[in-house]
Amino acid sequence: MTEVYVVGVDMIKFGRFPDRTVPSLGAEAALMALDDAGLTLKDMQALYCGNLGEAGAMVGQRVLREIGQTGIPVVNVANACATGATAFREGFAAIKAGMYDVVLCVGVEQMGKGLLGGGGGGAGIPIEGLLGSGTMPSVFAHVGMEHTRKYGTTFEQFAKVSVKNHHHSTLNPKAMYQIETPLQEVMGAEMISYPNTKLMCSVNVDGSAAAVLVSESAAKRLGLMSRAVRVRASAMTSDPYTPRNLVMPDFNAVTRLAAKDAYEQAGLGPEDVNLVELHDCFATAEIVHYENLGLCADGEGGRLIDTGETALGGRVPVNVSGGLLSKGHPLGATGIANIYEVTTHLRGEAGKRQVEGAKIGLTHVVGMGSACAIHVLEKVN
Amino acid sequence: MPETETAKPLPVVPFLKIPEGGEPYLEGYKCGHCGEIFLGQRLVCAACGTRGQMQAVKLADKGKLYNFTVVHRNFPGVPVPFISAIVDLDGGGTVKGNLVDMVPSPEAIKFDMPVNVVFRDAGRKDKDGNSYLAYFFTPAT
Numbered sequence: 131m132t133e134v135y136v137v138g139v140d141m142i143k144f145g146r147f148p149d150r151t152v153p154s155l156g157a158e159a160a161l162m163a164l165d166d167a168g169l170t171l172k173d174m175q176a177l178y179c180g181n182l183g184e185a186g187a188m189v190g191q192r193v194l195r196e197i198g199q200t201g202i203p204v205v206n207v208a209n210a211c212a213t214g215a216t217a218f219r220e221g222f223a224a225i226k227a228g229m230y231d232v233v234l235c236v237g238v239e240q241m242g243k244g245l246l247g248g249g250g251g252g253a254g255i256p257i258e259g260l261l262g263s264g265t266m267p268s269v270f271a272h273v274g275m276e277h278t279r280k281y282g283t284t285f286e287q288f289a290k291v292s293v294k295n296h297h298h299s300t301l302n303p304k305a306m307y308q309i310e311t312p313l314q315e316v317m318g319a320e321m322i323s324y325p326n327t328k329l330m331c332s333v334n335v336d337g338s339a340a341a342v343l344v345s346e347s348a349a350k351r352l353g354l355m356s357r358a359v360r361v362r363a364s365a366m367t368s369d370p371y372t373p374r375n376l377v378m379p380d381f382n383a384v385t386r387l388a389a390k391d392a393y394e395q396a397g398l399g400p401e402d403v404n405l406v407e408l409h410d411c412f413a414t415a416e417i418v419h420y421e422n423l424g425l426c427a428d429g430e431g432g433r434l435i436d437t438g439e440t441a442l443g444g445r446v447p448v449n450v451s452g453g454l455l456s457k458g459h460p461l462g463a464t465g466i467a468n469i470y471e472v473t474t475h476l477r478g479e480a481g482k483r484q485v486e487g488a489k490i491g492l493t494h495v496v497g498m499g500s501a502c503a504i505h506v507l508e509k510v511n
Numbered sequence: 512m513p514e515t516e517t518a519k520p521l522p523v524v525p526f527l528k529i530p531e532g533g534e535p536y537l538e539g540y541k542c543g544h545c546g547e548i549f550l551g552q553r554l555v556c557a558a559c560g561t562r563g564q565m566q567a568v569k570l571a572d573k574g575k576l577y578n579f580t581v582v583h584r585n586f587p588g589v590p591v592p593f594i595s596a597i598v599d600l601d602g603g604g605t606v607k608g609n610l611v612d613m614v615p616s617p618e619a620i621k622f623d624m625p626v627n628v629v630f631r632d633a634g635r636k637d638k639d640g641n642s643y644l645a646y647f648f649t650p651a652t
Contacts, residue, residue: 248586254637257523259589260645262607263582268595271580279578279622323595324581324617371558374605376549378578378597 134225135349135358136507138167138342141470144306144335144458147240152184155338156238157196159463163234163340167354171198174342175230180207180217180237181462193236208462210497211411212366213237214339215465219503221343222364231345232352237467238338239460246334247498263323267331267412269498271323272378274414277431278325283417285325287432289316291413292330292455294441299452301442301483306335306458316413330413330455337460339467356511359473362490363395363506369499381415384502385422385494392492392504393424400424403446403506404488405475407468409495410453420448423494423504442483450475450483465503468493476509520642523633526551527646528569535630535644537570539604548603572628573651574600579622581615596648598626610648625651 140162179190185208209216214237248258248265299305319327410416417431440448451471472491542556543564578597596610626648633645
C-alpha cells in the first residue's frame with residue numbers, strides 16, 4: 131500500500147463567530163489548506179467533512195457550494211469529539227486503498243456557550259442532577275476522581291495541566307485565548323464539578339481546520355515532498371467492554387487499545403514521540419491520557435505534570451498549541467486542528483512554540499460514546 | 512377538581528421496579544455465561560456477546576462508593592451543589608445517582624464508603640402532573 135502524506139494543512143484562529151455559518155467556516159479552512167499545499171479544489175478527488183452540530187445537513191456539500199462544486203464525492207462524518215480525526219482517517223483510508231490519491235479533509239464546528247451533555251434518561255422527567263450528573267465537566271470529573279482514587283492525584287496536580295496549557299497558548303496566535311492563568315487563579319476559579327474549575331474546562335468555540343492528503347506518487351508528481359509529513363499510523367477504536375463502562379464512560383480502555391494499535395502500525399513506542407496533542411477536554415483528562423498513551427507508567431501522571439516533562443522544553447511536550455483548554459474545542463474541527471499543530475512542528479514552522487528537532491508527533495482525540503482516534507505523524511525531510 | 516394525590520408514582524427509569532404491594536428495587540440483567548450484571552433489560556451480553564442468557568436479577572440495596580464528584584454548576588432549575596456518585600452494589604451492578612443526606616464536600620466523602628440505596632419522590636413532575644419515584648444513595652452508618 132502507498133504511504134500517505136499531509137501536504138497542506140491549516141486552521142482558522144478559533145473564536146466566536148455567531149454571524150458566520152458552518153459552511154463558510156469550513157470553506158475558509160479548506161481554502162487555507164489548499165493554499166498551503168499550493169493546490170486548488172480541481173485537484174481534489176474527494177472531500178471528507180467532519181461536523182457534529184449540523185450532522186444531518188450535508189455540511190461537506192455546502193462547503194463545496196462556497197468554494198466550487200466540482201462534483202467530487204463527499205462523505206459527511208459525525209463521531210462525537212473524534213469527528214474531525216475520523217474525517218481525516220477516512221481520507222487516509224481511501225488513499226491507502228488506492229481509490230484516490232489527492233483528497234481534502236475538513237473539520238468544522240460552530241458552538242454556543244455553556245454546559246454540554248446531561249440530556250436524555252428518564253421516562254418523563256429530566257434525570258440530570260437527580261440521578262447523578264451526565265454533564266461533560268461531571269463525566270470528566272469522575273474520570274479524574276478515579277485517578278485520585280487509584281493514585282492519590284490531587285486537585286492541584288489537575289489544575290497544573292490548565293496552567294501549562296494556558297501558558298502554551300500565549301505562544302499560539304491561533305488559540306482562542308492567549309492568557310496566563312497562574313495556579314491560584316485556576317484553583318480559585320468557579321468550581322464546576324470537583325475537581326474541574328471553570329479554567330479546567332475546554333472552551334466552546336467556533337473553528338475549522340483542513341488538511342490535504344496525498345499518496346506517495348501524487349506527492350512526487352505534484353512536487354510536494356519538501357514540506358510533506360508522513361502519516362505513519364492511523365488507529366481508531368470503539369469502547370471495549372469494561373466493568374462500569376455503561377454507567378461511567380471508560381476513556382482509558384478505548385485510548386489504550388488505540389495507542390497499542392498506533393504504536394504497532396508506526397513500529398515505534400511512546401519513547402520515540404517528540405510531541406503530543408492529546409484530548410484535554412478537561413484538565414483531569416490530560417493526566418489519565420499521559421498514562422493511556424504510555425508517556426509514563428501507570429500512576430505516574432501526577433508526577434509528570436509536577437516535573438514539567440510535558441511542558442514546552444520538557445521531555446515530551448503535550449498540547450503546546452494550548453490544547454482544548456485554551457486553544458478551544460470546536461468539536462468537529464479539533465481532530466484536524468491537532469494534525470495542523472503537529473504537522474507545523476514537524477515542518478519546523480511553529481515559531482515561538484516550536485518543539486526543537488521534532489521528528490515524530492502524535493495526535494489523540496476521544497469522543498464520548500465512545501470513539502478514540504490516534505495518528506502518528508513523521509517528518510520526512 | 513379530581514383528587515390525584517393517591518395516584519401511584521411512576522418509576523424514574525425503567526430499571527427501577529415498583530412491585531404491587533412490595534418494596535421498590537433496582538433491576539439488573541445477569542449474563543448466564545460470563546456472570547456480568549447490567550442495569551436494565553437487554554438481549555445480548557455486552558461483555559461476552561452471548562445471546563439468550565440474560566436473566567433479570569434484583570440488585571442489592573447496599574453498596575460501596577466507587578467514585579464521586581461534587582457538582583456546583585448545572586442547568587437552570589437543578590439545585591446545586593449535589594454529589595454525583597457511582598456506586599458498586601453488593602453482589603454486582605454499578606449505578607450512578609445522587610449521594611444525599613451528607614455535606615457535599617470532597618473532604619467529607621470517602622471512596623469505598625458504604626451506602627444504602629433508598630427510594631424517594633423525585634421532587635420533579637412531568638407536564639401531566641405525574642409524580643416519580645427515584646433512587647438515591649445515603650451514607651450507611
